Amino acid sequence: MSAPEAESELEREVEGLARRAREASREVARLGSRAKNAWLLRAAERLEESRSRILEANQRDLEAARAKGLAAPMVKRLDLGGERWTDMLAGLRQVASLEDPVGEISRMTVRPNGLRVGRMRIPLGVIGIIYESRPNVTVDAAALCVKAGNAVVLRGGSEAIHSNRALVEALRTAARDTDLPEDAVGIVPHIDRAAIDALLRQDRFVDLIIPRGGPALIQKVTRESRIPVIKHDAGVCHVFLDESAEPEMATAIALDSKIRQMAVCNGLETLLVHRGAARSVLPGVLKALHEEGVEIRGCPETCAVFAEAVPAAEADWSAEYLDLILAVRVVDDLDAAVAHIQRYGSDHTEVIVTRDYESAQRFLRTVDSAVVGVNCSTAFSDGYRLGLGAEIGISTSRLHAYGPMGLESLTTQKFVLYGEGQLRE
């Protein structure tokens, strides 16, 4: 086959996949919770039954990754064994236990002419998920999308292709066992990057694209998609220690936000400190962090109060380290902190530590990131921890969903009108 022929063959294949997903989505939308839950529970069983086959496929990916010389943390993210396997299956059962958002009618009002107007929650339709490495996302994402009444088209990383295929095979077998249409869960079968481009052109059949991965992927998808995109972008998260911050709480929150889990998007990357707390509160906080092995990159005033700090460069203020490094800056006041966050932040998660009522309120009101907190760890910026039950990611786009996205974010609302012959005339 010539290159253009192969390309149009690929295009046709991806279009067929998207079209079948659209058809399946109409059936999924009408399924009751019981049928969707039956599939989720059956999928857990099918995965368990196919465990050895799936882990064999996973081994092929792991070996290929090692042979390619991928860094150890990257290889580890590919691994489906051990706790990740157990968590993945538990995840399916947990999603089955979540309340089904579809069909809920809310905000019912009666118009002056007697017409009753409400909003009914309905699935989005077809959701495309484009993700890198972690193959467990295949199962997590499919579970959430289907529970919310959607069909899903998955496009995982090429380095996890064998694992992803084996997982989707089990999910589709479970569909055949139950009332879910098999095409409710589809996978782009090509590792060719052109397959992503082809998927991004399926705006007739796909309603939403969620890219999860590095900045290069996010940018590519945003630039090329004809389908609406919800970004899951970097997390350059801030904690601001206000003048009145309680020193012990400041230390505990900074530690928990930075250390608890490093390589996640809700981790602390820049600590901002009110000038009035630079001498009283900051040194103790930095000492505790430094003892945990955190490298401190500070502004001149930070370096002046904490000898172990190294000078920060301009690039540090917008760095997402995902590592034992912290940027620290002393600012004039709360407004300067907010201005810094606006300039360098990524609209993800910001926290103020304060004892002052007015500062707390002002920070909550004026910082326009997806998650804004007072006196708590940035680590709460997570769907489970915020009570959403589960999470498909954390949106840093403002449209449709902002912040951690649960089941409800995978639905929309239509207007429902109950009349008795009302005319507009």
Next chain:
Amino acid sequence: MSAPEAESELEREVEGLARRAREASREVARLGSRAKNAWLLRAAERLEESRSRILEANQRDLEAARAKGLAAPMVKRLDLGGERWTDMLAGLRQVASLEDPVGEISRMTVRPNGLRVGRMRIPLGVIGIIYESRPNVTVDAAALCVKAGNAVVLRGGSEAIHSNRALVEALRTAARDTDLPEDAVGIVPHIDRAAIDALLRQDRFVDLIIPRGGPALIQKVTRESRIPVIKHDAGVCHVFLDESAEPEMATAIALDSKIRQMAVCNGLETLLVHRGAARSVLPGVLKALHEEGVEIRGCPETCAVFAEAVPAAEADWSAEYLDLILAVRVVDDLDAAVAHIQRYGSDHTEVIVTRDYESAQRFLRTVDSAVVGVNCSTAFSDGYRLGLGAEIGISTSRLHAYGPMGLESLTTQKFVLYGEGQLRE
């Protein structure tokens, strides 16, 4: 200037406009309702004061349109005089009277660890509106965007450029008179189509693009925008007369949906009829429509029961006539009606006329258009009529907003966390 130079000059200019809007948007987001309302009321005054200047500019557009040989309805849509002028000013005052959605905190819950989690409604940021002809959209859209705490970048049709500039001038003068930053309302100063492309590339500064216009514009914007787009697409709206439809109500609803106002997107375009009502209900309904001058294009069964009908072609089922023409089709049952709507409809507005409880419920559940009604006119698919206070358009995209969009659709929600030192650990 060479062509590439002119282009990069244009790009810089549009980027500057978008950047200033982004900066202004931060200020607008913090303004209280009183300041925003003061601007709205002052804008009405400033427009009134500049009336003769604006109508002069409007005359230039009208004359140019006539000289270019634009069709009379198109020329009429450009006209700012008479009732349209009064409505435009009344619109500003009405938006001032609407409740401000910004700052509302809802869905507050307490997590097991005592952390309080809620959602605070916040502006989207910067909204780009790309529209054709009607210059009154300039004022309506700016009013709604700003009331919801956003900055707006407007790009009206080239044929209304003088009117739009004069209107924006008055809106910005009113901003200088009050606390609104002037750059909260910006207009792309070029009629060059390349200016649209440049605007669609400003994803760093613009959060949402709303295109309002014909299919060519919508498609272009969807294809090229790097910014999320909410489409306001065609309305191929359906009324389905169920077997049990009450004949008088069926006639009244069909007439009101078709005749009341023809050239609007919520008008009836295809009437579907249950086979069981084809002989009993349909002839009377069609007679009434025909007497009002509506041309009936029917399926063979329609032509069999109504002699004045002409045979419909395949293209009629997806036509948005916006005219005194109606496509009519007899279908086997409710499921066949739903299948027809899914295949040919545009996800806008569909209504069932029925006396049967189960049919009503099933239609409401299974039709996945933005507005689905029972026993009422399609003409209620309108922000004012549904109680939203005002409307910036009717979305046929499912993401973020589906159906008539009011003030709330121009906002988003962030998570707010009230802690007392909670850690995740």
